[in-house]
Amino acid sequence: MAQKYRIYINQKVILLTESTPARVELYEQLDQQSFELKSFFSKVSGSSSPLYYYILCDDAKAVLKKIIKSNVLIEAAGGLVKNSKGDYLFIYRNEKWDLPKGKLEKGEKPKEGAVREVEEECGIRIGDCGKKIINTYHVYTLKGEVVLKKTYWYKMKYKGKAKLKPQTEEGITDVQWFDKGRIATVTGNTFPSIVDVLWKRDLLTEIPVPLSE
Structure with missing residues (x-):
């Protein structure tokens, strides 16, 4: 089964997924290689930007681990x-x-x-x-x-x-x-x-x- 993880920023969601979302028209795709959580947070926090984003990746768990490693984790x-x-x-x-x-x-x-x-x-x-x-x-x-x-x-x-x-x-x-x-x-x-x-x-x-x- 394809792995999926969700990271929330207020009411917005970043979906880390190994398969394209079924309702992909509701999402904006983010580039896995250039994605950086801090800058993305600054961009969308408090804005009227879309609610749903997704990052298509071969290994969603590995991408999540990379995001965790590069940010302050509580x-x-x-x-x-x-x-x-x-x-x-x-x-x-x-x-x-x-x-x-x-x-x-x-x-x-x-x-x-x-x-x-x-x-x-x-x-x-x-x-x-x-x-x-x-x-x-x-x-x-x-x-x-x-x-x-x-x-x-x-x-x-x-x-x-x-x-x-x-x-x-x-x-x-x-x-x-x-x-x-x-x-x-x-x-x-x-x-x-x-x-x-x-x-x-x-x-x-x-x-x-x-x-x-």
């Missing part, structure tokens, strides 16, 4: 938590719905960091952390420098009944459980990388263009 981890009722846990931060996550501490393993961040941001104790769902990638600026964040996402279970407590010092103003019927509320006001996670867990009724490729 590693983070988080979780998609499901309770005994089948509801999913979301936080509200910076006027958007999000999943609990945060940067890994020095020497911390991704799974350990994911559990710690969920517990700190939501005020609960995770009973079980399962397999990894997906890794997501997005680009932003930190102290004036362009950085690439890699986030490891894990399946988690919670069986308790503790009152949710948002970590306000991290800018989280609300924490809520959502049943599957309310997931559309989240996808209507969240980040593309979060949609990636939900799609991997079959929680979307409609699949956005970059995920359908």
Whole structure:
């Protein structure tokens, strides 16, 4: 199977792919040899340029590794938590719905960091952390420098009944459980990388263009 990876810049996506996108008319192709993430970020960030881009390559994983190696990488981890009722846990931060996550501490393993961040941001104790769902990638600026964040996402279970407590010092103003019927509320006001996670867990009724490729 052809490998594909997505790197997000706000609402825009760069698709690293070993095959031409099925809906190629929606995409602008980028040249693999001349592509440079920092300059591309400066070009499209905050602009009205197209939403979808793709880089056609023989080895998508190798291209991703090259991009990671040539940029500042920040590693983070988080979780998609499901309770005994089948509801999913979301936080509200910076006027958007999000999943609990945060940067890994020095020497911390991704799974350990994911559990710690969920517990700190939501005020609960995770009973079980399962397999990894997906890794997501997005680009932003930190102290004036362009950085690439890699986030490891894990399946988690919670069986308790503790009152949710948002970590306000991290800018989280609300924490809520959502049943599957309310997931559309989240996808209507969240980040593309979060949609990636939900799609991997079959929680979307409609699949956005970059995920359908």
